Amino acid sequence: MNRELKRVTIAVIGMFVVLFLAASTVQVITADQLYADSRNTRTIFDSYRYKRGSILVAGAPIAESVPVDDNYRYQRTYPNPATYANVTGYFTLNQGMTGIEGSLNNYLSGKTGSQFLNQLNAILTGQEPQGATVALTLDPVLQQTAFDALGDYEGAVVVIEPSTGKILAMVSKPSYDPNLLAAHNADEVISTYNTLIEDPLKPLIDKSITGDMNPPGSVFKLVMVSAALESGKYTPESTFENPAQFQLPGTDVFIENATHTSCGPGATVTLATALRLSCNIPFAQLGLQLGRKAILDQAKKYGFNTSFEIPMKTAASEFPVVMNDPQTALASFGQYDVRATPLQIAMVSAAIANGGKVMYPTVLDQILEPTLKPISQFEAKEFSQAISPENAATITQMMINNVDNSNLITNVRIDGVKVAGKTGTAQNGDGEPYTFWFTGFAPADAPRYAVTVLIENGGGLGQNGYTNDIAVPIARKVLEAGLNK
Amino acid sequence: MSVSASPDFVATGSIGRLKRVRVSQRMRNVELILILIASAINVAALVLVQWGVLGKIDAGPLAVCGLLAVLVLSIHVAMRFVAPQADALILPIATVLNGLGIAEIYRIDLALGNEGWDSLANKQIAWTALALGAALGTIVLIRHQRILQRYTYVAGLFAVILIALPMVPGLGISVNGARVWIQIAGLTFQPGEIAKIALAVFFAGYLVQRRESLSMVGRTFLGMRFPRGRDLGPILVVWVLSMAVIVFQRDLGTGLLFFGLFLVMLYVATGRGSWVALGLGLVAFGAVVANQTLDYVHGRFANWYDAFNDANFSADGGSYQLVQGLFGLAHGGVIGTGLGEGMPEITPVAQSDYIIASLGEELGLAGIFAILCLYLLLVGRGLRIGFAGHDDFSKLLAVGLSFTIALQCFIVIGGVMRVIPLTGLTTPFLAAGGSSLVANWIIAALLLRLSDSIRSEPRLVVG
Numbered sequence: 001m002n003r004e005l006k007r008v009t010i011a012v013i014g015m016f017v018v019l020f021l022a023a024s025t026v027q028v029i030t031a032d033q034l035y036a037d038s039r040n041t042r043t044i045f046d047s048y049r050y051k052r053g054s055i056l057v058a059g060a061p062i063a064e065s066v067p068v069d070d071n072y073r074y075q076r077t078y079p080n081p082a083t084y085a086n087v088t089g090y091f092t093l094n095q096g097m098t099g100i101e102g103s104l105n106n107y108l109s110g111k112t113g114s115q116f117l118n119q120l121n122a123i124l125t126g127q128e129p130q131g132a133t134v135a136l137t138l139d140p141v142l143q144q145t146a147f148d149a150l151g152d153y154e155g156a157v158v159v160i161e162p163s164t165g166k167i168l169a170m171v172s173k174p175s176y177d178p179n180l181l182a183a184h185n186a187d188e189v190i191s192t193y194n195t196l197i198e199d200p201l202k203p204l205i206d207k208s209i210t211g212d213m214n215p216p217g218s219v220f221k222l223v224m225v226s227a228a229l230e231s232g233k234y235t236p237e238s239t240f241e242n243p244a245q246f247q248l249p250g251t252d253v254f255i256e257n258a259t260h261t262s263c264g265p266g267a268t269v270t271l272a273t274a275l276r277l278s279c280n281i282p283f284a285q286l287g288l289q290l291g292r293k294a295i296l297d298q299a300k301k302y303g304f305n306t307s308f309e310i311p312m313k314t315a316a317s318e319f320p321v322v323m324n325d326p327q328t329a330l331a332s333f334g335q336y337d338v339r340a341t342p343l344q345i346a347m348v349s350a351a352i353a354n355g356g357k358v359m360y361p362t363v364l365d366q367i368l369e370p371t372l373k374p375i376s377q378f379e380a381k382e383f384s385q386a387i388s389p390e391n392a393a394t395i396t397q398m399m400i401n402n403v404d405n406s407n408l409i410t411n412v413r414i415d416g417v418k419v420a421g422k423t424g425t426a427q428n429g430d431g432e433p434y435t436f437w438f439t440g441f442a443p444a445d446a447p448r449y450a451v452t453v454l455i456e457n458g459g460g461l462g463q464n465g466y467t468n469d470i471a472v473p474i475a476r477k478v479l480e481a482g483l484n485k
Numbered sequence: 486m487s488v489s490a491s492p493d494f495v496a497t498g499s500i501g502r503l504k505r506v507r508v509s510q511r512m513r514n515v516e517l518i519l520i521l522i523a524s525a526i527n528v529a530a531l532v533l534v535q536w537g538v539l540g541k542i543d544a545g546p547l548a549v550c551g552l553l554a555v556l557v558l559s560i561h562v563a564m565r566f567v568a569p570q571a572d573a574l575i576l577p578i579a580t581v582l583n584g585l586g587i588a589e590i591y592r593i594d595l596a597l598g599n600e601g602w603d604s605l606a607n608k609q610i611a612w613t614a615l616a617l618g619a620a621l622g623t624i625v626l627i628r629h630q631r632i633l634q635r636y637t638y639v640a641g642l643f644a645v646i647l648i649a650l651p652m653v654p655g656l657g658i659s660v661n662g663a664r665v666w667i668q669i670a671g672l673t674f675q676p677g678e679i680a681k682i683a684l685a686v687f688f689a690g691y692l693v694q695r696r697e698s699l700s701m702v703g704r705t706f707l708g709m710r711f712p713r714g715r716d717l718g719p720i721l722v723v724w725v726l727s728m729a730v731i732v733f734q735r736d737l738g739t740g741l742l743f744f745g746l747f748l749v750m751l752y753v754a755t756g757r758g759s760w761v762a763l764g765l766g767l768v769a770f771g772a773v774v775a776n777q778t779l780d781y782v783h784g785r786f787a788n789w790y791d792a793f794n795d796a797n798f799s800a801d802g803g804s805y806q807l808v809q810g811l812f813g814l815a816h817g818g819v820i821g822t823g824l825g826e827g828m829p830e831i832t833p834v835a836q837s838d839y840i841i842a843s844l845g846e847e848l849g850l851a852g853i854f855a856i857l858c859l860y861l862l863l864v865g866r867g868l869r870i871g872f873a874g875h876d877d878f879s880k881l882l883a884v885g886l887s888f889t890i891a892l893q894c895f896i897v898i899g900g901v902m903r904v905i906p907l908t909g910l911t912t913p914f915l916a917a918g919g920s921s922l923v924a925n926w927i928i929a930a931l932l933l934r935l936s937d938s939i940r941s942e943p944r945l946v947v948g
Contacts, residue, residue: 001753001754001756001877001880002872003756004752004753004756005753005868005871005872005880005884007752008749008752008753008868008884008888009865009868012861012864012868012888012891013861015891015892015894015895015899016857016860016861016891016894016895018895018899018904019857019894019895019898019899019902019904020854020857022898022899022902022903022904023814023845023850023853023854023857023902024850025902026811026814026815026845026902026903027814027815027817027818027819027845027849027850027853028818028819028850030815031814031815031818032815034811034812034814034815035812035815035816037793037808037812039798039808039812040812040815040816041809041812041828041831042812042813042816042828042831045828069540071596071828
């Protein structure tokens with residue numbers, strides 16, 4: 001019997017040897033392969049365990065990871081969530097990420113090649129490996145002022161530093177709380193996400209750089225004046241016929257100025273006056289004289305039809321490439337199929353303020369390693385020279401005149417400071433609420449801030465609101481906040 | 486027998502008694518030290534779990550586990566009186582495995598937020614107390630294995646009844662498709678676990694009676710001697726029983742375990758390798774037929790050989806659990822994440838069938854090796870009793886009982902590690918599950934009893 005027992009013993013030892021080998025195979029030999037499997041949720045959890053880098057504004061975090069006691073180890077929190085929601089974006093378990101969280105994810109999570117050696121070093125020295133910190137160009141005072149000034153309006157505010165292209169404020173309303181989407185409960189995140197995505201006011205859409213863009217209306221006349229002066233055939237004193245109605249060529253459609261009258265007294269009107277009073281008929285004539293191509297070229301130099309990475313991808317503002325004459329006439333005062341983001345309109349103002357030079361816009365100031373050594377540093381980049389410095393100076397004077405000598409933009413006047421500005425009241429179709437715009441910069445003689453305010457949905461007043469009452473005061477509050485610093 | 490206090494030892498019948506008096510408590514003293522070490526390991530594991538998951542020490546569970554250590558010590562003390570010569574390693578090994586299991590179950594409870602009677606750890610602690618009581622009772626009441634031999638056929642009948650119980654309407658319940666549980670007054674029990682002990686007793690007794698006729702009488706066919714029909718009958722009965730468990734109770738693991746147990750005991754009793762081949766052939770035949778006719782068996786095979794296929798991975802009842810277990814083991818790597826630092830709760834049933842994957846994740850390959858070594862040592866002690874035993878019944882019973890532990894480890898750990906298709910069985914002593922704990926503690930008690938009887942009897946004293 002002991003002979004058989006010996007064999008059974010050998011068989012038992014054999015069974016355990018198989019188990020030893022199997023365990024070694026799973027836990028050592030194929031471990032890396034198993035770890036890299038896309039279905040390995042432990043790998044996903046581990047990726048959360050890296051302390052994700054913070055997003056800073058003026059040295060204070062607007063997004064940071066704080067230690068918590070669950071599988072994810074760190075909870076992403078947003079200390080001032082609504083004010084910066086469109087900038088930070090959200091960072092979710094299962095619904096992806098947007099904003100800076102999405103566009104700079106590789107840096108924040110510490111996964112770029114340049115960070116590899118640092119991570120290795122951190123592991124070897126026993127430190128917690130962590131992602132890079134991202135510092136933004138935003139100015140917390142301007143951002144908060146713009147956020148508060150927008151109140152309950154649906155709209156956006158963008159402020160650019162004209163000389164550099166640094167975005168100092170970008171606000172979108174209504175906003176949301178990205179903290180809710182950073183929850184570590186997948187069902188909770190999905191339910192919050194669905195509520196937000198079904199909200200008719202679309203809080204998840206950043207209106208300052210994306211979304212269903214609005215027709216720019218009269219603020220587009222700045223591009224028209226630019227094209228006119230750049231052609232060399234016009235000056236601010238060039239004149240146009242001044243009827244109360246104007247028939248679009250080849251159609252029986254008549255267009256009118258906003259006042260339903262001629263553009264001031266007289267049989268003719270100058271370009272400067274037409275801009276100051278924001279008349280449509282002279283600009284329709286100008287557009288027909290310049291032609292579609294010249295306007296398109298000018299619009300593109302300002303950044304239309306280009307998507308920028310700020311580093312979030314912006315929607316490309318649209319100036320139609322194919323149009324007939326009547327359409328060109330309508331596009332000349334920012335209607336028809338012309339569409340623009342507040343960022344784009346702010347870039348037009350900023351370029352005029354910056355001697356005609358368009359700077360590439362960005363919110364990214366620095367990316368810093370955990371040791372605070374910069375990985376990338378802001379450098380001002382020129383996008384184009386949209387107009388000559390002389391013409392920029394000329395248009396600046398016209399815009400100062402707009403504010404000082406027109407009753408359309410009285411609410412942005414600031415004591416002791418010259419403000420350049422232009423309003424727009426864009427139509428969205430019969431009976432549809434207006435879109436209000438203001439764009440401008442201050443101080444006009446040494447520009448520091450180029451601001452654009454967008455108010456959608458008629459500011460809640462349908463077609464009965466006025467830009468000067470709704471959009472313009474917001475611009476003044478933002479500019480004052482900057483100038484008083 | 487009356488114990489004589491006389492120092493004279495002339496009569497042969499008293500040699501054993503005398504020897505017992507002289508070396509009396511050496512084994513027990515070793516055991517005591519080892520139990521204290523095992524208890525220390527268990528407490529350390531609980532503390533590490535609390536430290537890792539909660540970040541603080543909670544005295545409550547520690548106190549409860551302290552009570553369990555007291556129960557183990559009471560078994561130890563009882564053995565000083567009723568089984569002083571018993572093996573010194575079995576009790577400490579079972580204790581440390583049981584404790585590690587409780588620590589890991591508790592750890593997953595914490596992760597899943599289970600509290601009160603939802604907490605499997607609490608149930609496991611209660612069952613452990615019950616199982617230790619059963620072990621104590623076994624050792625105290627069964628003073629010699631001969632008592633068991635007397636009840637060979639009763640044990641056989643008992644086993645069949647236990648196996649059939651879950652099929653009784655109103656008593657048996659299905660869990661995850663397998664109908665191997667019975668429910669009485671809200672408590673669930675897996676009678677098949679106890680049945681394996683009864684089967685081992687029955688096989689041992691039956692084979693002792695029939696080993697001569699089984700191995701000597703019969704006809705030769707195709708170069709292999711086959712036993713007579715009436716001797717072969719019970720083999721076929723066991724095979725049919727195992728297949729019935731697989732088919733009707735949908736429990737692949739238990740069926741395999743019963744059959745494997747019988748095959749090994751038959752081989753040890755008769756020395757006929759050809760019958761092992763025949764038995765394995767029957768298993769293979771059964772497996773092929775089951776694969777083709779039983780959907781759940783076919784599914785298990787598909788989940789095994791093509792586990793990483795997305796279709797199997799995302800299928801209902803697919804390889805998700807197997808693959809998650811492998812992910813967990815891989816996550817642990819060589820040294821593990823540390824107790825309380827991994828994510829074992831991601832894997833379904835991480836506390837019972839997958840306890841070894843949970844421990845593998847947190848203790849790493851090092852921990853798995855340590856646990857496997859403990860099992861090997863435990864099984865080795867059992868087989869050693871088989872070698873040392875001087876009556877066939879003791880030898881066979883020791884082999885049978887220790888081999889069930891080995892085979893059960895191989896079936897469930899091999900399933901988790903993807904050596905063989907996954908079947909639902911518990912890892913002895915570690916996994917959450919009351920019936921398994923009670924059964925394995927009774928097995929441990931029987932092995933202790935066997936080892937004591939063998940050492941105490943005159944023949945071994947000489948050697």
